[in-house]
Amino acid sequence: xALMLCGASVWCPAAxxxxxxxxxxxxxxxxxxxxxxxxxxxxxxxxxxALELGRLINxxxxxxxxxxxxxxxxxxxxxxxxxFANKNQADLFISIHANSVKRNQQxxxxxxxxxxxxxxxxxxxxxxxxxxxxxxxxxDYSVTYSGFDPTSAESYIFFELAQNQNQQRSIEFAELAQRxxxxxxxxxxxxxxxxxFLVLRNVTVCPSVLVELDFICxxxxxxxxxxDEGQKxxxxxxxxxxxTYYSHHPVDGQSQSDAxxxxxxxxxxxxxxxxxxxxxxxxxxxxxxxxxTPLQPGDxxxxxxxxxxxxxxxxxxxxxxxQFTTLRQAKRHLAKIKKxxxxxxxxxxxxxxxxxx
Ligand SMILES: [Zn+2]
Numbered sequence: 001x002a003l004m005l006c007g008a009s010v011w012c013p014a015a016x017x018x019x020x021x022x023x024x025x026x027x028x029x030x031x032x033x034x035x036x037x038x039x040x041x042x043x044x045x046x047x048x049x050a051l052e053l054g055r056l057i058n059x060x061x062x063x064x065x066x067x068x069x070x071x072x073x074x075x076x077x078x079x080x081x082x083x084f085a086n087k088n089q090a091d092l093f094i095s096i097h098a099n100s101v102k103r104n105q106q107x108x109x110x111x112x113x114x115x116x117x118x119x120x121x122x123x124x125x126x127x128x129x130x131x132x133x134x135x136x137x138x139x140d141y142s143v144t145y146s147g148f149d150p151t152s153a154e155s156y157i158f159f160e161l162a163q164n165q166n167q168q169r170s171i172e173f174a175e176l177a178q179r180x181x182x183x184x185x186x187x188x189x190x191x192x193x194x195x196x197f198l199v200l201r202n203v204t205v206c207p208s209v210l211v212e213l214d215f216i217c218x219x220x221x222x223x224x225x226x227x228d229e230g231q232k233x234x235x236x237x238x239x240x241x242x243x244t245y246y247s248h249h250p251v252d253g254q255s256q257s258d259a260x261x262x263x264x265x266x267x268x269x270x271x272x273x274x275x276x277x278x279x280x281x282x283x284x285x286x287x288x289x290x291x292x293t294p295l296q297p298g299d300x301x302x303x304x305x306x307x308x309x310x311x312x313x314x315x316x317x318x319x320x321x322x323q324f325t326t327l328r329q330a331k332r333h334l335a336k337i338k339k340x341x342x343x344x345x346x347x348x349x350x351x352x353x354x355x356x357x
Contacts, residue, residue: 020251021065022057022242023085025095025199026050030075035100037222042098043073045225049213050096052235057242064246082202091251092173093208094238095199098225100217109218110188111181114210115170116200167310169207170200173245177211180237185230187214211238283349284330285309288341289319304340320347 026046028034034042047070054066067088069081085093101108174192181187200208213234214221224230289301302308302319310319321337324330330346337344348355 018089018251019063019065020061020091020246021067021088022092022094023067023069023088023090024050024054025069025081025085025093027095027097028075029070029073032075035098035216037098037100037216037225038219040098040216040222040226042100042216045098045213045216045231046096047071047073048228048231049234049238052232053094053096053238053242056235056239060239060243061246078199079202081199082204085203085208086205090203090206091249092206092242092245093200093203094173094177094242095197095208095210096238097210097212098214098216099212100215106218106220108215109221110190111178111185111214112190112193112212113174113178113181114193114195114197114200114212115167115174116194116197116208166207169245169249170209172248173207173241174209176241176244177209177238180241181211181213181234184237184240185213185233187234282325282355284324284327284346285320285349286322286330286334286337286344287318287320287347288337288344291317291319293317305337323349 026043026049028043028046030043032043034046036042050068051071054068057064057066067084067090069084070076081095082093099112171192178189178192182189195210197210200210214225216222216225225234288305305319305321307322308319309321309323310317322330322333324333327346334344334346
């Protein structure tokens with residue numbers, strides 16, 4: 001049975017089965033050209049890939065509803081894109097871009113699929129920019145960092161908390177898309193990454209990814225991305241990823257793997273409240289686990305824990321359960337968690353950031 005969010009933090013059965021809705025978001029458009037390579041503009045390449053991706057999804061899964069944030073060469077704001085996904089109760093949001101460092105840089109290449117999250121939490125912006133990966137994002141710099149203080153590590157932590165509900169599935173789709181861009185479209189593998197993309201941050205209803213197909217500043221890549229064949233291969237790759245993801249997470253009737261994960265992923269979430277209200281209060285939560293890499297969907301370590309979220313702190317992903325306004329409620333929850341993780345303890349979060357008690 002499909003689940004829908006009714007009110008702030010109550011899950012209830014959907015009144016009737018509904019279609020899986022995928023929102024495809026070709027980046028840039030109109031006056032916003034995006035990155036420009038030799039004979040290829042980002043806005044044109046990504047529109048071509050997006051339309052072909054939608055066509056393939058329609059062909060393979062006629063029951064899926066495919067929506068585009070733009071299907072012509074028009075400008076759409078970042079907020080408008082995210083809002084469109086939210087308004088349409090999307091089940092998956094795929095933003096498509098092409099990367100660039102600077103014009104005529106020939107050596108750089110490779111696909112990267114991003115999910116919302118932490119790039120380098122503990123680094124401030126200047127330090128982060130000194131690193132290649134961030135400089136490589138330069139063309140999408142305004143896309144990445146507008147709307148919040150990028151020098152504040154707290155901003156990133158807050159994003160991750162607010163978005164955790166969809167994060168595991170975002171990573172799942174990102175991994176599938178990344179693999180397909182390498183195997184089907186022949187792109188070099190720069191792996192799944194995380195960054196604070198504004199367009200992803202504002203998509204609150206569903207898992208979301210931002211695909212950087214490859215580097216358009218590389219002439220050889222620009223030729224590929226500018227060609228019909230190149231765009232078709234990229235679309236085919238994303239379509240294959242979609243097919244696998246959709247088979248795991250259809251909207252009507254959960255698949256088996258879905259049901260197994262539902263305890264960790266779909267339990268009633270106080271984090272599913274609008275970001276503003278989550279940030280406004282001081283809350284208590286129970287920390288039970290840390291890991292130096294993000295845990296994957298269905299990780300057995302999260303199996304019996306309800307209402308899981310995570311934050312990044314001192315180079316570790318820290319996993320917490322529950323969110324309570326009083327210490328007393330948190331203590332009650334702690335007693336339960338301690339049966340599984342005896343070392344668990346309560347932490348206090350304010351504005352989405354851990355504070356010392
Ligand atoms: Zn872009």
